[in-house]
Amino acid sequence: xxxxxxxxxxxxxxxxxxxxxxxxxxxxxxxxxxxxxxxxxxxxxxxxxxxxxxxxxxxxxxxxxxxxxxxxxxxxxxxxxxxxxxxxxxxxxxxxxxxxxxxxxxxxxxxxxxxxxxxxxxxxxxxxxxxxxxxxxxxxxxxxxxxxxxxxxxxxxxxxxxxxxxxxxxxxxxxxxxxxxxxxxxxxxxxxxxxxxxxxxxxxxxxxxxxxxxxxxxxxxxxxxxxxxxxxxxxxxxxxxxxxxxxxxxxxxxxxxxxxxxxxx
Amino acid sequence: xxxxxxxxxxxxxxxxxxxxxxxxxxxxxxxxxxxxxxxxxxxxxxxxxxxxxxxxxxxxxxxxxxxxxxxxxxxxxxxxxxxxxxxxxxxxxxxxxxxxxxxxxxxxxxxxxxxxxxxxxxxxxxxxxxxxxxxxxxxxxxxxxxxxxxxxxxxxxxxxxxxxxxxxxxxxxxxxxxxxxxxxxxxxxxxxxxxxxxxxxxxxxxxxxxxxxxxxxxxxx
Ligand SMILES: Nc1ncnc2c1ncn2[C@@H]1O[C@H](COP(=O)(O)OP(=O)(O)OP(=O)(O)O)[C@@H](O)[C@H]1O
Ligand SMILES: [Mg+2]
Numbered sequence: 001x002x003x004x005x006x007x008x009x010x011x012x013x014x015x016x017x018x019x020x021x022x023x024x025x026x027x028x029x030x031x032x033x034x035x036x037x038x039x040x041x042x043x044x045x046x047x048x049x050x051x052x053x054x055x056x057x058x059x060x061x062x063x064x065x066x067x068x069x070x071x072x073x074x075x076x077x078x079x080x081x082x083x084x085x086x087x088x089x090x091x092x093x094x095x096x097x098x099x100x101x102x103x104x105x106x107x108x109x110x111x112x113x114x115x116x117x118x119x120x121x122x123x124x125x126x127x128x129x130x131x132x133x134x135x136x137x138x139x140x141x142x143x144x145x146x147x148x149x150x151x152x153x154x155x156x157x158x159x160x161x162x163x164x165x166x167x168x169x170x171x172x173x174x175x176x177x178x179x180x181x182x183x184x185x186x187x188x189x190x191x192x193x194x195x196x197x198x199x200x201x202x203x204x205x206x207x208x209x210x211x212x213x214x215x216x217x218x219x220x221x222x223x224x225x226x227x228x229x230x231x232x233x234x235x236x237x238x239x240x241x242x243x244x245x246x247x248x249x250x251x252x253x254x255x256x257x258x259x260x261x262x263x264x265x
Numbered sequence: 266x267x268x269x270x271x272x273x274x275x276x277x278x279x280x281x282x283x284x285x286x287x288x289x290x291x292x293x294x295x296x297x298x299x300x301x302x303x304x305x306x307x308x309x310x311x312x313x314x315x316x317x318x319x320x321x322x323x324x325x326x327x328x329x330x331x332x333x334x335x336x337x338x339x340x341x342x343x344x345x346x347x348x349x350x351x352x353x354x355x356x357x358x359x360x361x362x363x364x365x366x367x368x369x370x371x372x373x374x375x376x377x378x379x380x381x382x383x384x385x386x387x388x389x390x391x392x393x394x395x396x397x398x399x400x401x402x403x404x405x406x407x408x409x410x411x412x413x414x415x416x417x418x419x420x421x422x423x424x425x426x427x428x429x430x431x432x433x434x435x436x437x438x439x440x441x442x443x444x445x446x447x448x449x450x451x452x453x454x455x456x457x458x459x460x461x462x463x464x465x466x467x468x469x470x471x472x473x474x475x476x477x478x479x480x481x482x483x484x485x486x
Binding site for chain 1: 391
């Protein structure tokens with residue numbers, strides 16, 4: 001599948017615009033993703049400013065996870081650009097493993113390594129990717145675990161932790177690498193209701209520390225309270241975006257209204 | 266009753282045959298020591314190749330694995346030992362055994378590892394890759410340790426089969442345990458050395474078989 005040359009030129013121009021502008025830390029430009037005949041993302045343009053917390057909402061199958069996964073190229077975009085700190089990480093010359101260190105990701109199903117302790121989960125990339133010494137990695141990992149309130153669980157294996165604790169270790173694993181942007185894909189959807197709060201507290205704390213965050217979540221109340229911006233997606237396009245008060249309080253688009261009335265029952 | 270004891274359980278004959286049996290046991294141990302570690306490593310290679318995303322790598326690897334799983338090992342061994350000389354390659358009996366077992370083991374262990382790797386969810390490697398680990402590092406530090414743990418009973422079980430299978434080395438006159446026992450039988454006109462050899466196999470393999478059961482129970486739990 002080759003890129004249409006016109007949109008590629010357009011994307012190149014936009015890339016240099018984005019570099020000049022310096023305003024955003026993560027920027028998606030004309031992002032397309034299709035699986036064979038199925039167009040999942042149909043031209044997404046999104047800028048996330050440093051320190052901003054952006055919530056991505058939308059019906060099931062609208063492409064939220066795909067969008068997030070294109071941001072660190074767990075999915076390969078069909079066309080378009082993903083700019084992280086001014087660098088187009090979809091460029092062929094890019095060192096993807098290096099780029100990914102700047103983009104932390106938290107998954108719905110935690111995906112902790114079950115054969116490693118909480119500490120081992122956090123130190124692995126510090127040792128193997130950041131090339132820290134064991135001692136330095138350990139120190140950094142312990143600090144990250146302390147940040148999520150789990151310093152006392154460093155020696156525990158994932159199977160010995162509750163879902164909420166596992167998710168917090170997963171957040172520590174990503175945070176320890178000092179990413180510039182954190183991606184969260186429904187971080188609380190797999191949790192028992194009583195464990196959701198702990199994870200949200202950690203996310204609040206991460207936000208307060210100035211982290212740039214792009215979050216897919218169905219926690220509308222959390223979004224209303226914590227988000228700087230809410231982006232509503234449907235059918236592979238961004239339908240509407242704005243501050244939570246506007247999107248939740250006075251949605252302009254009929255599709256947004258229909259979606260919100262459905263999730264609010 | 267006495268006839269049976271004389272023919273099969275003559276301890277005097279067993280004692281006489283003991284030095285020969287011991288030599289054979291050492292050779293069997295030597296074969297295992299060469300063939301099992303190489304097989305365990307080659308199996309990982311075969312598994313990785315047959316899981317490659319490139320068709321040009323994957324298809325020949327799958328064909329390789331299928332071929333050597335379908336081929337009776339004794340046929341393979343005789344071909345390597347007695348067939349290759351027609352191509353000007355003359356392996357010693359030990360070399361022939363090593364080559365035949367390498368091919369057979371790579372295929373069998375390979376299938377076991379492959380199942381193990383496939384049992385690990387995609388989320389594991391995605392999490393690893395998202396932290397910047399490369400594909401090789403992800404395999405080495407995240408996927409393989411879990412995969413091996415999941416298929417450990419199968420790996421040990423296959424290793425039991427390999428130890429038993431070393432007795433086919435006797436067909437190329439490699440003086441391993443069975444070969445020596447059979448020599449002793451033909452010298453003494455008595456089956457007791459064979460019974461002794463069987464006893465030795467049993468003593469060595471029984472703990473391994475127990476281990477397989479324990480591992481299987483642990484995995485099931
Ligand atoms: N690997 C894939 N192959 C083919 N189709 C896919 C693949 N991954 C996702 N899709 C399709 O892409 C569409 C968008 O999926 P995606 O997971 O991004 O949606 P989502 O908005 O995250 O939904 P949900 O809220 O249910 O998580 C869906 O129709 C899905 O079936
Ligand atoms: Mg999703």
